[in-house]
Amino acid sequence: xxxxxxxxxxxxxxxxxxxxxxxxxxxxxxxxxxxxxxxxxxxxxxxxxxxxxxxxxxxxxxxxxxxxxxxxxxxxxxxxxxxxxxxxxxxxxxxxxxxxxxxxxxxxxxxxxxxxxxxxxxxxxxxxxxxxxxxxxxxxxxxxxxxxxxxxxxxxxxxxxxxxxxxxxxxxxxxxxxxxxxxxxxxxxxxxxxxxxxxxxxxxxxxxxxxxxxxxxxxxxxxxxxxxxxxxxxxxxxxxxxxxxxxxxxxxxxxxxxxxxxxxxxxxxxxxxxxxxxxxxxxxxxxxxxxxxxxxxxxxxxxxxxxxxxxxxxxxxxxxxxxxxxxxxxxxxxxxxxxxxxxxxxxxxxxxxxxxxxxxxxxxxxxxxxxxxxxxxxxxxxxxxxxxxxxxxxxxxxxxxxxxxxxxxxxxxxxxxxxxxxxxxxxxxxxxxxxxxxxxxxxxxxxxxxxxxxxxxxxxxxxxxxxxxxxxxxxxxxxxxxxxxxxxxxxxxxxxxxxxxxxxxxxxxxxxxxxxxxxxxxxxxxxxxxxxxxxxxxxxxxxxxxxxxxxxxxxxxxxxxxxxxxxxxxxxxxxxxxxxxxxxxxxxxxxxxxxxxxxxxxxxxxxxxxxxxxxxxxxxxxxx
Amino acid sequence: xxxxxxxxxxxxxxxxxxxxxxxxxxxxxxxxxxxxxxxxxxxxxxxxxxxxxxxxxxxxxxxxxxxxxxxxxxxxxxxxxxxxxxxxxxxxxxxxxxxxxxxxxxxxxxxxxxxxxxxxxxxxxxxxxxxxxxxxxxxxxxxxxxxxxxxxxxxxxxxxxxxxxxxxxxxxxxxxxxxxxxxxxxxxxxxxxxxxxxxxxxxxxxxxxxxxxxxxxxxxxxxxxxxxxxxxxxxxxxxxxxxxxxxxxxxxxxxxxxxxxxxxxxxxxxxxxxxxxxxxxxxxxxxxxxxxxxxxxxxxxxxxxxxxxxxxxxxxxxxxxxxxxxxxxxxxxxxxxxxxxxxxxxxxxxxxxxxxxxxxxxxxxxxxxxxxxx
Numbered sequence: 001x002x003x004x005x006x007x008x009x010x011x012x013x014x015x016x017x018x019x020x021x022x023x024x025x026x027x028x029x030x031x032x033x034x035x036x037x038x039x040x041x042x043x044x045x046x047x048x049x050x051x052x053x054x055x056x057x058x059x060x061x062x063x064x065x066x067x068x069x070x071x072x073x074x075x076x077x078x079x080x081x082x083x084x085x086x087x088x089x090x091x092x093x094x095x096x097x098x099x100x101x102x103x104x105x106x107x108x109x110x111x112x113x114x115x116x117x118x119x120x121x122x123x124x125x126x127x128x129x130x131x132x133x134x135x136x137x138x139x140x141x142x143x144x145x146x147x148x149x150x151x152x153x154x155x156x157x158x159x160x161x162x163x164x165x166x167x168x169x170x171x172x173x174x175x176x177x178x179x180x181x182x183x184x185x186x187x188x189x190x191x192x193x194x195x196x197x198x199x200x201x202x203x204x205x206x207x208x209x210x211x212x213x214x215x216x217x218x219x220x221x222x223x224x225x226x227x228x229x230x231x232x233x234x235x236x237x238x239x240x241x242x243x244x245x246x247x248x249x250x251x252x253x254x255x256x257x258x259x260x261x262x263x264x265x266x267x268x269x270x271x272x273x274x275x276x277x278x279x280x281x282x283x284x285x286x287x288x289x290x291x292x293x294x295x296x297x298x299x300x301x302x303x304x305x306x307x308x309x310x311x312x313x314x315x316x317x318x319x320x321x322x323x324x325x326x327x328x329x330x331x332x333x334x335x336x337x338x339x340x341x342x343x344x345x346x347x348x349x350x351x352x353x354x355x356x357x358x359x360x361x362x363x364x365x366x367x368x369x370x371x372x373x374x375x376x377x378x379x380x381x382x383x384x385x386x387x388x389x390x391x392x393x394x395x396x397x398x399x400x401x402x403x404x405x406x407x408x409x410x411x412x413x414x415x416x417x418x419x420x421x422x423x424x425x426x427x428x429x430x431x432x433x434x435x436x437x438x439x440x441x442x443x444x445x446x447x448x449x450x451x452x453x454x455x456x457x458x459x460x461x462x463x464x465x466x467x468x469x470x471x472x473x474x475x476x477x478x479x480x481x482x483x484x485x486x487x488x489x490x491x492x493x494x495x496x497x498x499x500x501x502x503x504x505x506x507x508x509x510x511x512x513x514x515x516x517x518x519x520x521x522x523x524x525x526x527x528x529x530x531x532x533x534x535x536x537x538x539x540x541x542x543x544x545x546x547x548x549x550x551x552x553x554x555x556x557x558x559x560x561x562x563x564x565x566x567x568x569x570x571x572x573x574x575x576x577x578x579x580x581x582x583x584x585x586x587x588x589x590x591x592x593x594x595x596x597x598x599x600x601x602x603x604x605x606x607x608x609x610x611x612x613x614x615x616x617x618x619x620x621x622x623x624x
Numbered sequence: 625x626x627x628x629x630x631x632x633x634x635x636x637x638x639x640x641x642x643x644x645x646x647x648x649x650x651x652x653x654x655x656x657x658x659x660x661x662x663x664x665x666x667x668x669x670x671x672x673x674x675x676x677x678x679x680x681x682x683x684x685x686x687x688x689x690x691x692x693x694x695x696x697x698x699x700x701x702x703x704x705x706x707x708x709x710x711x712x713x714x715x716x717x718x719x720x721x722x723x724x725x726x727x728x729x730x731x732x733x734x735x736x737x738x739x740x741x742x743x744x745x746x747x748x749x750x751x752x753x754x755x756x757x758x759x760x761x762x763x764x765x766x767x768x769x770x771x772x773x774x775x776x777x778x779x780x781x782x783x784x785x786x787x788x789x790x791x792x793x794x795x796x797x798x799x800x801x802x803x804x805x806x807x808x809x810x811x812x813x814x815x816x817x818x819x820x821x822x823x824x825x826x827x828x829x830x831x832x833x834x835x836x837x838x839x840x841x842x843x844x845x846x847x848x849x850x851x852x853x854x855x856x857x858x859x860x861x862x863x864x865x866x867x868x869x870x871x872x873x874x875x876x877x878x879x880x881x882x883x884x885x886x887x888x889x890x891x892x893x894x895x896x897x898x899x900x901x902x903x904x905x906x907x908x909x910x911x912x913x914x915x916x917x918x919x920x921x922x923x924x925x926x927x928x929x930x931x932x933x934x935x936x937x938x939x940x941x942x943x944x945x946x947x948x949x950x951x952x953x954x955x956x957x958x959x960x961x962x963x964x965x966x967x968x969x970x971x972x973x974x975x976x977x978x979x980x981x982x983x984x985x986x987x988x989x990x991x992x993x994x995x996x997x998x
Contacts, residue, residue: 572706579713582745583703584665586713586720590658601668 025532026122029071033179034187036076036122037061039115040173042483044080045199047171049422052223055202056081059192061181063209071180073127074209079172084135087143094120094133094173095147095156119175121149126178130159134172142166181209187486189214194477194484198424198519200432219435220428231370233416233454234407239400245368246358246392253317253355254294261309267295277308297355300348304340305329320356358393361386371414380410416456418449421521423458424482429517433462437515440466443555447548452540457522459544463552465514465559473514474498480525485533493537494518497545506557507564514556518545576603643791643819647726650771654723657764661716670704676763676905683904685949690912692904694763714757717746722761722772729793731773731813734758763905770816770863780864781808783841784825784852788818806841808855816863820874826850827992828871832858832883832892836972836983843984849992852877860896865909868896872911879911880995885919885929886969887941890959898950915998916955917991921962924970927987930977931968939967955998
């Protein structure tokens with residue numbers, strides 16, 4: 001007998017993240033301060049976006065003891081003018097890990113609202129101070145909570161709760177955490193700066209611990225249309241996902257009890273007494289279109305059983321065997337199992353089939369996926385080798401695998417519906433680039449929506465040259481779902497695409513002053529790590545980035561060649577300005593004149609006829 | 625001091641008139657070029673001028689003139705063409721500079737020109753660039769640079785009974801007899817521009833080497849053969865060729881050339897006679913009647929001279945010259961063929977084998993006699 005007792009502990013999500021906090025970007029005081037800022041600012045922007053509110057976000061970082069040296073405790077506060085959170089949800093939302101509202105299929109900055117709780121958790125671990133949440137949903141009353149997390153139980157502990165009157169809606173979250181602003185300061189300022197470029201409709205202010213104020217007022221008045229939640233795209237759906245969808249699509253045979261019978265009677269609009277089977281069936285035929293699915297199933301069963309409500313009350317449906325057209329039921333009166341044959345010609349037979357075996361494949365496809373109409377569904381069924389009327393409930397495992405494979409391979413599906421995405425748009429992006437860099441040249445492009453593994457995405461890119469831009473480019477500004485990505489750029493797909501480009505081909509040489517902005521929008525960004533700083537190189541995304549960059553590079557090249565021509569013309573003009581006066585001086589003395597000739601007219605002629613120049617050059621070659 | 629006769633006085637007058645006229649011609653030509661450029665500028669046009677092409681394809685041998693000349697191809701150099709603007713300006717400056725030199729009767733070396741440019745914010749990469757522009761000016765004006773008072777470094781000299789009269793500032797009217805100093809007189813700007821007054825000599829002997837020149841003076845070749853001796857110092861410089869031409873044309877003296885017995889010596893004589901391809905744009909540098917009297921290839925055998933093996937480049941040079949139309953016939957072709965057959969060469973000093981004075985006492989008289997029949 002073994003003397004060793006193995007002990008299995010189920011750990012709470014809070015505990016899990018506590019011991020694995022570096023996964024979420026809380027590895028050290030520098031990185032943690034930066035990540036906490038990101039999580040709260042992004043939550044604030046997301047909340048405003050969802051309600052179509054032009055965001056005003058105020059970020060404040062204060063050191064608890066300014067005399068102390070880093071790393072040390074800081075108070076981080078983020079205020080917004082968003083919709084706020086209902087007071088009853090606040091303790092759970094801020095005091096539980098994995099509680100959130102961001103689980104649907106649409107684009108948002110954060111996923112699952114995980115990061116904010118992690119920041120709170122990190123603050124609590126390092127300073128043992130509660131989080132303060134102030135929220136007003138109506139612009140009149142504000143609820144203020146002080147919360148601690150019970151890490152073992154993954155439950156909030158309310159330290160304090162009070163209310164007071166206010167005049168503004170919005171949410172304010174304040175935590176105390178160990179951080180290192182002297183090291184994280186640069187990144188945080190960059191983050192705020194770059195965020196305001198990709199969120200031109202937001203006003204963001206930042207009060208830093210040294211008393212400096214960074215203000216980025218909004219310069220675009222229109223908020224981009226908010227994304228909607230949508231059905232999945234057939235490309236890249238997996239077997240497990242299909243299985244779950246089929247389960248969702250099937251209806252169970254309702255439990256026929258008194259309440260159910262009462263409901264059917266009421267829905268048919270019948271009185272309590274003298275209800276013959278015939279009367280019930282006739283009434284059902286008339287009202288069929290208005291009936292609910294449950295009621296229809298009950299009626300169908302009654303039609304085969306040929307029973308009224310009274311008799312129905314005394315049996316229990318055991319099994320419906322559609323392939324053998326048999327209906328098994330338990331008779332309480334006789335205390336035995338009975339069966340009847342069902343007439344497949346009856347219209348009610350089809351109703352039961354639907355319920356038991358699930359929808360036809362074509363119905364399933366058109367109803368549960370985006371971008372599939374009846375025609376496409378038929379085409380697909382043929383492609384995949386299924387009958388269009390194949391019942392989804394009768395799929396074997398192998399058939400499910402085949403279906404999943406075929407969904408990937410079928411090429412006639414339209415591209416995913418990008419309505420769940422919220423790209424910034426070409427105009428605001430260009431406006432932002434021009435405002436931030438004051439460039440000599442700027443161009444932007446929004447690629448058409450595409451998909452990787454069934455997740456739609458859109459790539460937006462911008463390029464700018466000259467003006468206030470520092471030399472040593474390209475400087476790359478990476479964004480994903482309107483979040484600037486500042487760390488780990490070495491392994492990022494955007495950097496890969498930029499570095500693969502031979503800029504010499506686009507007439508860009510030396511240490512050019514130019515920037516590239518890339519924005520990837522997707523319902524799910526394929527980050528390489530939970531720290532959300534670098535995007536993995538999915539071939540579909542890489543391709544879109546490449547095409548976008550090529551388009552912009554060509555535009556830049558044509559600008560560069562025009563600029564080159566202008567530079568040449570300027571150079572030539574300088575040459576004329578240098579030499580023509582000398583020629584004039586020498587000619588004056590040679591010719592024995594007193595006054596110099598009026599050569600100004602020549603210098604004004606800037607555009608020397610190119611064709612003439614070529615002819616003259618030819619002569620010169622001959623001369624040599 | 626002996627009083628000059630009236631005849632002499634009028635001669636002097638005539639000579640100075642001639643010199644003035646030449647200077648005036650140069651200045652007028654420069655002025656007319658300058659005026660054209662000036663007018664273009666005044667009229668709002670980019671000034672330009674045409675310049676004879678000096679590319680190889682445009683250098684042709686003129687049998688009538690018996691020298692290389694430039695063909696009819698020419699290129700336009702325009703100040704409108706930004707890639708020509710710099711050289712255009714350089715050339716304008718040079719014309720301007722030459723104009724000042726001519727007016728002030730000052731002379732300048734090629735190197736002086738290179739440095740002088742810097743005072744006028746005209747840059748030349750190096751002297752070869754400025755030398756090139758000087759050749760451009762020669763080509764445009766068809767005048768040698770000496771006419772613009774621009775001279776190369778001196779290395780050749782002259783000795784003999786020749787009276788000259790200086791024309792350069794500070795020496796105008798001064799005369800000199802060129803047999804007064806036994807080391808000879810270097811052929812520089814003052815001598816090249818001097819008037820040739822009179823001479824008792826009946827022939828000009830141009831000799832390739834300084835060593836032989838000294839020997840000729842020592843042995844009084846000038847007196848014994850009534851000659852003017854000129855040391856060309858290898859390939860004769862332009863100023864020396866100009867002087868040779870003037871001695872031939874103005875003093876009616878025949879010119880003979882004595883060189884080493886090799887292919888280079890033969891070509892030194894040829895350049896004096898009919899010019900070089902490099903100076904194809906100029907026409908007043910040749911003495912078509914000059915005669916090469918030795919050392920010939922046939923002399924090597926005839927006089928049993930000690931010889932040196934020809935190098936590969938010597939032989940290559942022979943083959944190159946065979947393609948030159950001037951070497952197609954006569955003594956030029958004959959001697960070249962013998963050189964190629966012998967593959968050996970002999971220097972002028974080789975005659976020392978038979979005694980130091982052998983060349984002046986034996987060889988020279990024979991050759992002078994022979995020259996009459998050439």
